[in-house]
Amino acid sequence: MFGMAEANSRSILTYDLAEKEAEQAVKVAKNALLPSVDVSLSASYLGDGWIANRNFSDGANASMPHFGNNFALEASQVIYAGGAISNAIEMSKLQLQLAKLDKEKNRQEIRFLLVGNYLELYKLRNQVEVYQKNIEQTKRLLADINAKQNEGLAIRNDITRYELQLKSYELALTQIENSQIIINNQLITVLGLPQGSVIDIDTTILNNMPGMEDEALWQQAAGELSPVLKQAKLGIEHSQINEKIINAERLPSVALVAGDHLDGPITIEVPPINKNFNYWYVGVGVKFNIASTFKTGKKAKLAKLSTLKAIEGEKLLQENIQNDVKAAHVRLAESYTIFDTQKKSLELAIQNYEVINNRYLNELALITEMLDASNSKLSAELQVANAQINILFNYYRLKKATGKL
Incomplete structure (x- = not known):
């Protein structure tokens, strides 16, 4: 079931796509380490100029070369940004880890969900067996009472009472069968099976029941494996890196720059020179945001508070997980106690059935007593099976609480 869900569950597929999206985001973040190269090319029509005195008198037209061209190539490589780029990459890697943990x-x-539904189907299957047996025995009892009424040994009220009981059993059986259909449909949807498929139950799973392990081992496993706890720890790292990125705003960024320009005509001369002018340069560029000196402090304080909040949240989550593991471990131990109790009840039900059966064979007990003893035995048998199913359910719940499922 788990393997089929991995391959077909739309929910898992969604989280798988989120993980791939985060992987791509890491690659995008690493692009900031690459040089930036800009190329521009333009051609234009230049109109004639106009020359005048400063008071705009004696204006005259000045002819211009009408074809203009521009070509520019500029490249830059950031060599220092106060850790902003490297921390942004680390941030994206953390997002990838968080996406994996979400998955x-x-x-x-x-x-x-699959385990719960599968074991619930097992219980419903047992309930169907109980009600089918009860319906069968009630029909036998009705036939016996009808025969006695024909002989004048029973009254109509007895027949009516058992007819009502029969209808009650049949209605309950219908409701249980409908529940089976609903849960079966949920399972085949998650597993990606065709509509109309029927999930059968492997009854041999009760032959290998899990043992009880010390709670400390489960608590240790939860501390190491719980994806929720891992996410909380990554949340702390995320906040700490965010602090570094904000503090990097106070530092200058340094980049190597190089460029080449080809322009024409040369319009800064009067009259213009109808020639191309090419020049190039290399150097170091420094950029510093002066406003960061008084803006970043508040942002840094906010980021620090976010980190403290993440730390306290992780501690609270640890406590919650420890409580969940404790509760699941107690319930597992309790389910073993219930199982032992149901086994004892089954022993008593079997003894009672054997006594009533011997009395019935010797015509010392009524059929109603025999049927009651049979029902009690059947119910006790199924309660033992259900108690075993509960052990399995609580075991898997404990595994989920520790992150080992």
Whole structure:
């Protein structure tokens, strides 16, 4: 089931795409390490100029070469940005790790959903068996009472009472079968199976029941494996890197620059010179945002508070996970106790059935007593099976709480 869900679940597919998106974001962030190259080319028509005195008197037209051209090539490479680029890359890598943990967390949720539905189908299957047996026995009892009424040994009220009971059993059976259809449909949807597929139950899973391990081992596993806890730890790193990026705004950025320009005509001369003029340059550029000296402080304080909040959130989450593991471990131990109790109840039900059966064979007990004893035995058998199913469910719930499912 888990393998089919990995391949077909739309939920897992969505998180898989989110992981790939985060991987691409890392590549995009690394682009900031590459040089920047700008190329421009233009051709234009230049109109005649106009020359006049400063008071705009004695104006006259000045002829111009009418074809203008411009070509520019500029390249720059940032060599220092106060850690802004490297920290931005680290930030994107953290986002990738968070996306992977989101996917893992979703995988755990899907698996627990599958386990819960699968074991619920098992219980419903047992309930169907109980009600089918009860319906069968009630019909036998009705036939027996009808025969006695014909002999004048029973009254109509007895028949009516058991007919009502039969209808009640049939209605309950219909509701259980409908629940089976609903849960089965949920399972085949998650697993990507064709509509109309029916999930059968492997009854041999009750042959290998999990053992009880010390709670400390589960708590240790939760601390190491829980994807939720890992996300909280990454959240702290995320906030710390964000602090570094904000503090980098206070530092200058340094870049190597180089360029080449080809312009024509030369219009800064009067009259203009109808020739091309080419020049190139290399150098170092320094840029500093003066406003950052009084703006960044508040942002840095906000980022620091975010980090402190993330740290406290991680501690709170640790406590919650420890409580969840504790509760799941207690419930697992409790389910073993319930199982032992149900086994004892089954022993008593079997003893009672054997006694009533012997009395019935010797015509010392009524059929109603026999049917009650049979129902009690059947119910006890199924309660034992359901108790085992509950052990499995609580075991998987404990695994989910630790992040091991």
